[in-house]
Structures are given as structure tokens and as C-alpha cells.
Amino acid sequence: MYRTHTCGELRADNIGESVTLSGWVQKIRNLGGMTFIDLRDRYGISQLVFDENIEKDLQSKLETLGREFVIQVSGEVIERASKNKKIATGEIEIAVNALEILNKSEVPPFTIEENTDGGDELRMKYRYLDLRRSCVKENLVLRHRIGHLVRNYLDTQNFIEVETPMLIKSTPEGARDFVVPSRMNPGTFYALPQSPQVFKQLLMVSGFDRYYQIVKCFRDEDLRADRQPEFTQIDCEMSFVEQEDVLNLFEGMTKHLFQEVRNVKLDKFPRMPWSEAMDKYGSDKPDIRFGMEFVELTDVAKGKDFAIFDNAAYIGAICAPACAKYTRKQLDKLTDFVKRPQVGAKGLVYVKYNEDGSFKSSVDKFYSADDLKIFADNCNAKPGDLLLILVGDDKRKAQEQLCELRLEMGNQLGLRDKNVFAPLWVVDFPLLEWNEDMNRFQAMHHPFTSPKSEDFSLIDTNPGDVRANAYDLVINGVEIGGGSIRIFDKDIQAKMFELLGFSKEQAEAQFGFLMNAFKYGAPPHGGVAFGFDRLVSMFAGLDTIRDVIAFPKNNSGRDVMIESPSPIAKEQLDELYLEQKEIDNL
Amino acid sequence: MYRTHTCGELRADNIGESVTLSGWVQKIRNLGGMTFIDLRDRYGISQLVFDENIEKDLQSKLETLGREFVIQVSGEVIERASKNKKIATGEIEIAVNALEILNKSEVPPFTIEENTDGGDELRMKYRYLDLRRSCVKENLVLRHRIGHLVRNYLDTQNFIEVETPMLIKSTPEGARDFVVPSRMNPGTFYALPQSPQVFKQLLMVSGFDRYYQIVKCFRDEDLRADRQPEFTQIDCEMSFVEQEDVLNLFEGMTKHLFQEVRNVKLDKFPRMPWSEAMDKYGSDKPDIRFGMEFVELTDVAKGKDFAIFDNAAYIGAICAPACAKYTRKQLDKLTDFVKRPQVGAKGLVYVKYNEDGSFKSSVDKFYSADDLKIFADNCNAKPGDLLLILVGDDKRKAQEQLCELRLEMGNQLGLRDKNVFAPLWVVDFPLLEWNEDMNRFQAMHHPFTSPKSEDFSLIDTNPGDVRANAYDLVINGVEIGGGSIRIFDKDIQAKMFELLGFSKEQAEAQFGFLMNAFKYGAPPHGGVAFGFDRLVSMFAGLDTIRDVIAFPKNNSGRDVMIESPSPIAKEQLDELYLEQKEIDNL
16 A cells, blocks of 8 residues: 555544555755655645654665655654644644655656746646646636536536547538548548537437537637647537526526636626627627727717818727826837837827826827717716727727727726636527638528528528627636537428528538437537636636647647657558648748 | 427426427328327437428428428427326327428438337448437447546546547557558557557556546457457556555446446455466356356266267366256257357267156266266256257366357246346456467466465476466456556566567567656556446346447448448648558458
8 A cells, every 4th residue: 555645644643543645745854954845736735744864774775865766664653843834734744764765756846836947848748747836727726627517507407418439520511620541441531620610400309408518529620829739628418498598507607607607696698699799899709897888979070170080880989997108108008019010000190088187199289188988978088098999990990909909908907816716698689691712602600590580581682780698708808619400301401501592502510410400300400619628727727728638739730748749650551542642841 | 499398208298388409300201180290319218299280381281291300390389199108208298380491301211219220331331320219329328428437437536638639659469550641740650549558557657646537549450350450448546555455346336337227236346367267167257156166076987988978188068957847959959059160079978867867878888877877977967957068178178168059048948137237347367378370378358467475486497387466357158358567667577578578679679668667656556347248238237338339330330321441642741751552452
């Protein structure tokens, strides 16, 4: 037996007991003749003490120890002279009388501490050592805990977990698939799922009623900072539901998680139509921890011979409270911010509504104090506030730029507290969006999302105006999940494929089994999928999903620890009837 | 709102309530003017009754209904005239006053009943309809339930679930990998994991202490009846454990499952060394629901001028109780059985120990009654028993044949009751087995399994005799799980790779990260993996794992429902710098 207790469980109650512990040497301190060792395992740290009068044999073993050695010790639990209130085992220590070295350790390439000296790349190469750091480990423990809470919650709601296949079929709609050549069926390929979408819908056709799965999904995309080629979804589907049924159930689940994980009690989540989110926040995932909603000044600001305003398709303002005192330098910096290529505005107009009721603006040449007062009144500004105005030829683009500015002001004013949570359901998304490159509509969510019945009459005349029964859960400006009520009528589904430019043959070849399934009594159904990685990173207060994944890949899709992907043997390719073509210099 | 209740929950208590139900039309019966409909959902069946005096509108809707239509009905819960004790809702029925057809159904290609008229292939093509059959659906509900029980049990034991990557690295040791070409890293490939083995070991190096995962694994093998290219494992690993720690913990989990799922209380599982299992049962997964252990007669049966026995390397018998009355025809059938190519014996020798104490055998010419009495005594046979004897040049092969015969006799004598469960830990497996084709040893479990320390001195002189700290959990002759205590010393691991014919460079290229990890304080660790599909199929009393998988593939690795695998577009191949070679006529 390697241990009687873990390194995290001994307390004052255990004083006098003989115990055996195993773990890693975190720290060794020599104080006079006494030696203290912090012994670490997943559960905590226990202090070991080696008396100056210990046996020679024990003493000589002790002298060989170094950081990260794995040892087993036996001894008596004694009361500590100087207690450590910071750790749970801080009242006791173990007076060691036997020591066994289970494994040695070379000096690790970086320190195994909260604040390590290891750079990103080094820590990724030695991820197994990085995972020893308690801050990293705790993220994964949290991930486990949230997964467990989700499963237990859904179990109480009659959901059953059904595993859908990983080796499925490539479909050109949507993002790029990872493909898997089939050896037994030469010349053909499986694809890894981007989501279990069609399978969960088939399970509804089968009458499973409530399905969930915490499941790996795959997308072969050029990776941005917060994407991984493989990611995990909490994937759910329900039958005989309307939109509010789905929203309420998963609102309940989310509240449960906040209560259990963060001890935060959330109120009912507001619902906001997509068009309102775009007009007020320039984003379909607004951060509503703070106000500063957009005010459109397009009508009131024109007609004063200021060409930039007069020619604009959109003039929008936000009112930054108590910021009239911003200096020239601060305003210049904001102008630089909106002109960065990532934001892309041409310039920034400001209007200071000074405490004394006077106005100072970058457009004083064209607008009198009375004119500016009208701007201020439109924005509900008070003396001391600062209006920040962006204009654009393209309304959506200008709103997106204003969104960036609003978030930046939120940061500057400390309005985006990580310990405040503002959930929001964004609803009534458009069914379709126009794709310039392809010169056709594409599905905003996916081709299985149902149009709102009250908008269905527009589907031939104004397809772009048709709203969908689609919704996203947004928390603090981050999209945590999304879903829709699905089409369950085979004719509407066929119509949808037609709108998306599928020929009948293409639709049949790719989704024939689903259209077929709809012939045999498909129930009304809908669902949602949560990004599990993102959900956990939000609860962990992290900015990237990489820190909540045990073995993440880098921005080139590489696992630098195992050095994957890697070349394979020619025999493997031969068996698949594949040949590597010459690769361009990249 | 589509429903106030499900089709499985209304009871006598609800009589008088107005309810709304949604579901599928299972059956329609017209009795005089009354119409009865069985309405089905996942939760059960409720009987609807339509009075002969219902409104015209309702009547005309009713007349259009057919099997598998999806409908919504409202009405009053009333007491049934003739109660149905077989179903939970059998005391009530719903007097319908409103009906809406939510979706129509064509006539399904087979009946949605326990005993369907659909053949295997048809049911696979329309798997979504097959899944409506309650026997199929119940298998998946059971699967969910077992998964949930496993997770909750392991949670109480401090295990945490950590997701390991799906896109990993191809390694030539073991079975064939499925590979995934990388577009971002042209000319290189990921592999899909055959198991998370090295990652779970790295998690132990990281100090995760107790890990589990219910996880998809992949193996590109030619499929036998009970194999799938993707399958699910309950994968577990623990640190600071010896073999008995692992066995006891997972014995506890298995007992918990039997208690919860089958209401069966199991005793302590016996442990049997691999060599004993082979000698007594000719199998490393013996079915110990019944005896009939092998008795070796090699020594006592020789020397009577019967060349077949005299030249045999092994002569083994089983004693079939009370079977001396077997007829000539029955014995001929047994001879045919052992001569089938799947078994492969050359013939069968029988010895009848008649009730009157006399003997009758197929080798009477060579063996006197006294000789046969010695056989019988060796086998502890009683008058009325039947000895069945097989011989062979190769001991293991003959034992495997005798194993098949023993199982057949177990079947014939009704000794393999599906409701009796006989678990067994098979332990002390050999570390290595000789591979004739490759002319070298290969790992019996995998290259990370540790040798028994007491056998380690044999590793250079008699590697074939070294036993491993490896174990399998066998229930009723089916291998449910297996695992080992791992090597955690880098030098022993290097030695193991050397024994398996790896050059230093190969070992470094493929498992360098693991060997590296072992340099930094790897703890002693070990684990186990259960075949989740097989575990569930055992609890469901099924012979194949296919019936507990929602969307299984056929023996060619094809999903005939979605028609996968399938060809992909040339552009997809181009992006991967791959070219399809001409395919031989297959």
C-alpha cells in the first residue's frame, strides 16, 4: 500500500496517528538540523519534518532528494509549531521515520509554481509538467465538475445521453470537414462530425424525446486565437417543444451551474431580438453588463454642411458617462483605437458635454452648442458626459466599429467586471444571410433551422427578411450556446435546400436520409448546443479556451508535445490507395 | 404548449383532469362507433378514446390517421372500462375532444413492434425507425443509465473525467490506425486514438491521481461479428496503486452496477492466474458459470498402442455429467462440431461411464474397462457421466478446441443461464508472446505493462516466462475489461521497447514524449479499460454490441443509413495534397 491518506486530508484530529503518504517533493528547506519538505499531490500539500536525530540511512536518502522527486514516507502526525492558516493541512506536520524514493526527477525545465518561469511554448512541449501547476490543474477539475453537474441536471430533466457516430459523411455545406480515408472501402472517406446535428434530429424522429451528449466535434478551419480543431459541445435536443420551452430549460441549467459553481443566483435572463442587439450594441452577442447603448443620430445630425455626416448612411453615438474630462491625449488614443485595421473606422467625432453645460467637440466648426445639445438630449447625456460618434457608408459596419469602441470604453471605465454575469438570450435571428462571394443566400445558423411561421409568406419575395426560430445564449458578450427550433416538415426542408442553392439531386445525395426520415412522422423538435470549452473558461475567468483543455493544439493545429500531425509510412498510404502529391513551398 | 403530460405518466389519480398529449399513433381500433388509439412516446403508451358522437370535424381528422402519424390531442382523463394491467397507464384512457395532426407518416417499411417483420438490412437503412421499437430503444436507455451510474460511482471515488485528444499520432505498434490528413500541415497526418493509453499515463505523471473517461476509440480492423470501427471505452487510471487496489476498486464498481441495474448482489470475484485458466478452460476468458474443467490425461492415456494418443502432445478430457445416455447421433453431432473448421479438431474420443458401472468408448479396441476406469477416476467421473477427449500436437491449440467443446456442452446442458453472472479476474498474464510472423516477441497487453518484479530477472534469459502485472475482468466468458500496472521507470520502459524490437531511434520518435515524461517524477500507476459497448450488451442480455449502439456500422464498416463512407470532391483531396490511386478490382 502506497499511502494511508492523501496529502490534502490530514487535520488536527489526526494528531498521534501513524500515516503513510506518497507524492511529489514541492519544496525542501533546511533549518539548522531540521529539514522540512512540502509533499504535494492532487489533493493538497502536507509538511514533512525530518528531525536532526534521524537514522543515518534516512538522512542519506534525504540528502539525495530534489524537486519533483516522487517519494513515499511514513511517520507520525504531530502538531505544527507554527501553523499555516493558508492551507487545509496547516495545523499538522508528519514526523517522518521512513522514506522511500519511488522515482527520481531531473530538474524540470520550468518551475512548478503558480507563477512559472516557463514560456508558452516550453510549457506546451512539457504539458504534463504544466498540468502539475495547481492553477492549470484546477481548470480541469472545474471542467470535470461542470460536466458532472450538467449531466446530473439533464438526467433530472429526463434527458438521455446517446452517443452519435464519429465516422460520418462529408457535407460541403458549412465549415471544412476533417476526412478519414476508408481502407475497407477504397476511394471513399468518412468525415469527422462538425456537430451531431442530423443524428440528434434523427433521434427525435425515433422518439427519444430528450437527448444530450457531451461530445467532441471537429472543424478544419484556419485557427484563430480561440479556436481548436477539436472542441467539445454540450449538445441537446428536445421534442414537442416551442422556443420558450427550450430557453426556459437551458436557462434553468445555466442558473443551476452558476449557483453550484460560483454561488451566484441569477435572475430571469432577458430576451432580445437580434435586430435590437445589432441596433443597440452592433453585435449579436452584446455585453450587457453595462449600458452605453448606441443612439442613432443619422437624422438629427445632417444638414449642417458637414460632408462626412451629410454623406453617411449611419451616424451613431455612445454616451460615456462622466468622461467629458477626457484629455486630448486620451481622445487621440481613442481615435487611434478606432482607426486600427481590426476596427477600421476612418475617424472619431467627440462631443464633450462639460459640467458647466458648455460643449466642446471636434466638429465645433459645423455644429453650434444648440446643435450639440440636441445630440446630447438624444443620447440622454448629462453634463460631464462624453459623446463618441462614428459614421459609415455601411450601417452594419459602422455599428460593428461602434461596438468595438463601446467595449473599449467599458474596459476603460471598469464596467466589465469578471465577477459580474449578465446573461442574455438573443432571439429572432434572420433565417438567411446573403453571401456576396457565392451570390446566394446561406443559412445563418444551419439549413435545418425553421423560419418563423408568421414570416413564412415572405420566403419567396423577401427571403432576407424572414426571421428564424433561432436563439443564442450570450453571457458577458460571449456566445455560450445557440440553437433553434428545427424544420420537421419535409416540404419546408426541401424548400430550404432549394433556397440555399442545392439541386434536388444534391439535397438527396447529402441529406436524403433526413428528408426520408421526415416522411415517417417527425415530431416538432428543437435544441441547443453549448460550447463546453468556452463555458468552462467563462466560469474559470479565463480569456482563452486553451487553458481548460488538457492537451490543446497550437495555432497551426499542432500538438507540440507528441509532435503531431506527423508523416506516416508509405505502406499506410498504399493501403488507402492514396499518394502524396508534391507540396508547394509554403 | 404541445403537451401537459407524457404518454407514460397518467394514472387513476389523474381521472377528471383535462390533459394534452403528443405522440405517435401506435395502433387504431374501430369498435362499433368508438375508436381507440394507442398513443406512444418514449415514456409509454396512453389509450385515446373517440366517442361515436364526436364533432364532424374531429371525426374527419380521425379518419385520415394512420400508423406513426404524429398527433396532439386534448381531452379528459377517464377511468377505463376494461383495465390493462400490463401497462402503467392501463387504468385510464383519454376521452379526446381535440385532435391536431402534427405530422403525417407514410406506411413504414416494417412494423414498429417488438417482433418486427423487417430484416436486418432494411432495419439498418431505416435505423431511425428501428430505434422506435421499444426493445431497441430500451437498450440505449440502459446504456445511458449505466454510463450515468459509472460516472457517479467514479465521482464518489475521487476520479475526475479528463478529455484526451482525438487527433493524435499514428504508431505502428498494435492494430491499424485510422488516419486524418492535415490540411494545415501538408504531408502529415493525425491518427484517431485506439485508446487514450499514453495520455492517461501522462495525466498520472501530471499528478491527476485518478482519471476516467468514457471515450470513443477507433481501430481500422477487418471487422468480425462483434467489432465496430469506433467503439466506446470506460478508461481509467490511478496513481500510487498496486494491482489489488485497482482490482478492488473496479470490482466495487462492477458490483454496484449489478446491484443497481439487475438487483443482483455479487460475492467477491475470484482471481485466477492466466496459466490456470488456460489449463482448466483453454481460454483466458473462461465461463465459470459451470465446471467441466479440463483434466489432462496425457500421461495416463499413453502406452496402449493407440498411435493417436501415443503421438499426442496433449490429451485432455472433460466430464459431462449424466451424459452417458447420449445417443450415437448426439455423439456424431459432437464429433461434427469439433471437426468444424472454426474448431478444427481431427476427431473426438468419448468414454461412456454407464449407470451400471460398465464402460463404452470409441477406443474400446485399445483400452480395457480398467484402463477407462483410470480415465474416469482422473476426471472424478461418476457412473452415468460421459468423458469427451480431444488430443493434439499442440497443447494450446488442443486446449482451445476443448474449450469450444466445453462451451457447447454447457449450452446443451443449459448451464449458461443469461441471468446467472460469474465474474472472474484473470491475472498474471504473460508479459510477452512470440509472434511467428515477425520472429520476435510482442506485448501481450501493450508495451507499457509492467513485468512482475519477482520475474524480472528472467527478462533477458527467458522473456517468454516473465509474467505481467496484467489482469482482465471476465464475466460469463466475456472479457469486459482489462488493464495493468504500468511501467513507470524510464529504464525499464526503454528495455521493454528494446525487447519489442524497437530501435532507440524508433522508440524515441514514437514514444519520446512518454520516456521524457518519466524523467520528471512519474508515480507508480495502473489502470483498466472496460469495453462499454460489451458491458451494456451483457447487462441487456444481448449477444452482439451492435444492438446497444445507436447508429452502428455493418461488417464492411459502412453506415448504410447515411451511406458513409463516400467519395469526396477532388478539391478536398487537392487541399490535402493527396491523389487517389487506381483501385484494384476488389
